[in-house]
Amino acid sequence: MVAKTTTKKKTTKKEMNENNHANNLLDSLTPAEITAELDKYIIGQENAKKSVAIALRNRARRKMVDSDIKDEIAPKNIIMIGPTGVGKTEIARRLSKLSGAPFIKVEATKYTEVGYVGRDVESMIRDLVNMSVNLVRYEMRELVRTKAEKNAEDIIVDLLMVKYRKSRSSSSETKTEMRNRLRKDLKAGNLEEDMVKITISQPPMPFVEVLPSTGFSDIDADFQNIINSIMPPKDKEKSVSVKEARKILVEEEYDKLIDIEKLNSEAISRTEEMGIVFIDEIDKLCASGHKLGPDISREGVQRDILPIVEGSAIHTRYGMVRSDHILFIAAGAFHTSKPSDLIPELQGRFPIRVELDSLSKEDLKSILTQPKNALTKQYEALLATEGIQLSYAQDAVDEIAEIAWEVNAKTENIGARRLHTIMEKLLEDISFNAPNLKEKVVTIDKKYVVTRLKGIIEDRDMSRYIL
Secondary structure, three states: OOEEEEOOOOOOHHHHHHHOOOOOHHHHOOHHHHHHHHHOOOOOOHHHHHHHHHHHHHHHHHHOOOOHHHHHOOOOOEEEEOOOOOOHHHHHHHHHHHHOOOEEEEEHHHEOOOOOOOEOOOHHHHHHHHHHHHHHHHHHHHHHHHHHHHHHHHHHHHHHHHHHHHHOOOOOOOHHHHHHHHHHHHHOOOOOOOEEEEEEEEOOOOOOOOOOOOOOOOHHHHHHHHHHHHOOOEEEEEEEEHHHHHHHHHHHHHHHHOOHHHHHHHHHHHHHHHOEEEEEOHHHHOOOOOOOOHHHHHHHHHHHHHHHHHOOEEEEOOEEEEOOOOEEEEEEOOOOOOHHHOOHHHHHOOOEEEEOOOOOHHHHHHHHHOOOOOHHHHHHHHHHOOOOEEEEOHHHHHHHHHHHHHHHHHOOOOOOHHHHHHHHHHOHHHHHHHHHOOOOEEEEOHHHHHHHHHHHHHOHHHHHHHO
16 A cells, blocks of 8 residues: 655744744733733833734724624724834734734835836735734644544554565464554554655646746746646655654645635634734835935835725735735834825824834843843853853943943944844854863853953944944
8 A cells, every 4th residue: 555645835833833822812911911921022112012012902802893893993003113223123023923813024125116126015915814824724733633643643554554464474463453563563653764655746847937026926826726737746656764654644634634715714814804014114115305216116115005004905825805904013213214204195004103212221231131032041041052151240231231332322323233243242252162161150240341342342443343
């Protein structure tokens, strides 16, 4: 017996875990609890966190509205205004992990006006739908995981039966006894390296490659589907280990057990009702006042974004998706422009504006030590793999924050991102020599920080280049 399966791109558990929490998590979290979750990773910026928490809670509230007014409740889109490195992107990252809803972060500068070479703005909704499909697929796979693994196990036992029956033709063991013994050995992990033959169906390669351009980002996949329906897949017999066969067969069983139409329908519904799009660098779309050159395209991108934020139907490979109730959160530094430089129609679609504060010395100290993913904790964990016990004196933390604040003040202010470069320079020698260090307990104090960084800070031009 030869098992037949098809090769498909896998959606790994790790990828899904990055964006998947319990589906109804936000339904039970109050705005204060949402803010508390963000506080674990983001220092300060209370106004921004409060606005985001209310916006997310309103998504859950709208789901519970039964009357006809439900369709009239539009999301209150947000613009976050503040210099680089103060937490705008970090808020977006944490929302993606917290929300359990379809979420994508996009860069406004990647899009071009219709008619120009580049990505069209509708592709952000298609990407959001793809994320939603992946989330729903993962949840459905979890529901049928036990059955899929059981079916794959049955197939592997059948394959092993064929293999061992030939080599043990003189054995008095009955088929039932052999099957039970093989199943027991399989569950015990004794047969993982045994080789079995399976048939893999490989989709045909298209004769023509379709290059997606503006407005046609889904054509390539659609064209591949057409080719697959016309040309039969090629079967290829392959010998693989039981361990590898299990992975392939479980994936095949998932495809058999999951209702694709139901998956797509749920994904589209979740996109329309709970989707969140974070548009970063929106200030780069502001025109400089000229009516020639790139300014025309920038304003054109704004006008292309407008109907999507306003509410329109977008074609995707899974069906039509309406963007009426998708929440849009935009962010920008607005160093050389201001929100009022956006076209008036787009301004009106972002009624909530939140200004994020520049980081003080105290903020930088807190960022170094308090968040769950604090930089000091990251380096401690990295060097612990080499047997190095790294710790920081309080005066060292104070000095690092002081230097970061000073360099930001003298050169370009890049906020907390300055800490990344400073910490890397500070621990460069320790990281390089860690495998050979005899002293396994290392304490970073103020003297060490000053020795490593003070000369660089005093050289204004060198600080620009290195820090």
